[in-house]
Amino acid sequence: QKEVEQDPGPLSVPEGAIVSLNCTYSNSAFQYFMWYRQYSRKGPELLMYTYSSGNKEDGRFTAQVDKSSKYISLFIRDSQPSDSATYLCAMSPAGSYQLTFGKGTKLSVIP
Amino acid sequence: DAGITQSPRHKVTETGTPVTLRCHQTENHRYMYWYRQDPGHGLRLIHYSYGVKDTDKGEVSDGYSVSRSKTEDFLLTLESATSSQTSVYFCAISDSSGDPYEQYFGPGTRLTVT
Numbered sequence: 001q002k003e004v005e006q007d008p009g010p011l012s013v014p015e016g017a018i019v020s021l022n023c024t025y026s027n028s029a030f031q032y033f034m035w036y037r038q039y040s041r042k043g044p045e046l047l048m049y050t051y052s053s054g055n056k057e058d059g060r061f062t063a064q065v066d067k068s069s070k071y072i073s074l075f076i077r078d079s080q081p082s083d084s085a086t087y088l089c090a091m092s093p094a095g096s097y098q099l100t101f102g103k104g105t106k107l108s109v110i111p
Numbered sequence: 112d113a114g115i116t117q118s119p120r121h122k123v124t125e126t127g128t129p130v131t132l133r134c135h136q137t138e139n140h141r142y143m144y145w146y147r148q149d150p151g152h153g154l155r156l157i158h159y160s161y162g163v164k165d166t167d168k169g170e171v172s173d174g175y176s177v178s179r180s181k182t183e184d185f186l187l188t189l190e191s192a193t194s195s196q197t198s199v200y201f202c203a204i205s206d207s208s209g210d211p212y213e214q215y216f217g218p219g220t221r222l223t224v225t
Contacts, residue, residue, distance in 0.1 A: 099156065
């Protein structure tokens with residue numbers, strides 16, 4: 001079993017939809033959780049970063065962490081065509097700084 | 112790309128030749144990382160550095176070596192390139208004085224080994 005599982009998609013939604021992206025993990029030592037956005041042929045861009053369980057909101061983006069279920073989510077409200085990209089989850093144990101990534105979910109927002 | 116440059120951006124080389132990729136940062140960040148990204152595998156850590164001359168292995172370090180003689184530069188060397196090392200290589204940095212868990216990535220180097 002991979003440490004981090006992420007559905008690769010592709011996921012296609014109409015403009016304005018709410019998008020839900022998810023990752024599950026098996027390593028209970030993970031404490032720090034990130035979401036990256038990667039456009040085609042570009043480097044990953046840090047979107048959201050959370051520590052331990054709970055929610056964090058930034059504009060149209062909300063990150064949720066449920067450590068009891070080993071499940072993290074990223075919600076995108078009012079999705080835009082510019083949100084079309086691959087979304088990567090990543091996580092790390094405390095004190096490690098070594099990120100373990102999911103394989104990424106490819107999202108297309110259709111105008 | 113957070114003051115990170117990678118060179119070359121594209122390279123085609125032959126099996127058995129040595130290759131060195133360079134990552135240069137202007138942020139004075141302590142930590143630097145090399146990842147490779149492959150279809151079906153996602154991003155995987157090759158090596159990382161936590162200071163000048165301080166480096167350690169990541170998940171997929173076999174066939175790779177690194178060096179960091181200055182804060183701003185982190186070199187990744189493939190001593191004898193193989194076709195399995197065809198990949199996109201990303202450098203990342205993070206800051207010990209800020210939040211070291213926030214890693215920022217460079218634009219990538221696309222390497223093809225024929």
